[in-house]
Every structure is written in C-alpha cells, then in structure tokens.
Amino acid sequence: MENEAAEILREALRRLRESYGERYMTQYFTERDIVRELQAHLIQIANDEKKPLIVIHNYPVERDGKRALLVDLAIISEENKDEKGGLDIAIEFKYEPDHERMIKRPFSKQGILYSKLPVVQRGDVAKDIRRIEDFVNGKDSISGADLLPNIENAYAILIDEGGYHYRYNRKGFEDLGGEWKEWSEKGKVFIVKKSKPHSYAPDIFSG
16 A cells, blocks of 8 residues: 555646746745645545545654644555544755745745745754655654554655755765755756665655
C-alpha cells in the first residue's frame, strides 16, 4: 500500500508543479497555501482512482495522541485507519517565495513584504529532516516520546520558488542529505526521504 500512496503523491506533486507557473503570483503566499493545494490534489486523485487513502493536515504522530508533535501532511491507507495504525507517508514542508515578489513602501504591486524574506533558513530544513527521521524510527529524539510505530516513509520538501537557497547555499543544503530537482523556470525543489531500517522510500519526484 505504501507504493500506492507514493504513486499518488508523485502524481499530486506533478500536478502542482504543472500548474504552478500560472498561479503562484496570485495564490501562493505562505507554506499553508502550498500544503492546502497539494492536499486537494492528493484527495482528488485518490477519489478519482478509488484508492482508500485518507489525507490529513497537521496529524498528531505521538503514540498517546497528544498534539505536541504534528506532521504537515499524512497519507493513511485502509490498513492503517484504526486507532493503533500508523501512516504510509509523512510529509514535512517548507516554502521560500520568489524574492522578486518582494515589496516595500511605497507599494506599487501585489507581493510579499520584504521584511519577511527569507522565510526559510537552512536550520529549519535540518529540523524537518530530524523530524522525519524520528517519524520512521518511532521516537522523538528530543523528548523521548514514543511515536506511531508504523510510519513507513517520510519526506522533507522545500519548494524554493525563485531558487534563492539553490543559488546562495546549494552545497549547504546538499550536506543535509537531500537532492535538488527542477521545479519551474527558475525555481527548485529540495527533497530528503527517509524510511524504516532495511526499507526504501520510493522516489516521489521526477524533475
């Protein structure tokens, strides 16, 4: 079932990427905008293909059900839907807007306030990578809390809309263990994948 979840995630990312250029200037301003759009694609594809997958935003991953540790998007299969089940895929997101969308007074166009950029730091992505490692290992490495035991695969994704981090700190991000892919004419996406020991997290992006 993990492969079905990965296939649907791969197709959802393809659709998001395909429509990105015509929408990002008016519809994407924050990480949540991207996550919401991807979640909509995932649900639509699962429904169209009649796959029994559930997609949930901000899903609690601590075993006792506390909301202290949440995953941005969880994909859950039929066999993992009961109270003791895990996740097929956990996804953590980061989003860096194109810095050419920066605006400051006097305003002459729509955009993102200059004081908010850059939105993401390398350390933020490093934290997401630690989290997805914790997810597949079943334990929070900071608090020691037990996590859901059956999180098969986990991904940390950074959409670098204008290629800011790729241009100025490409190697620094690569040292975190992921790889860069083409996202748009000038944008990149950075992906790190983790899986349980002796397992393999499927590729979810073909850019």
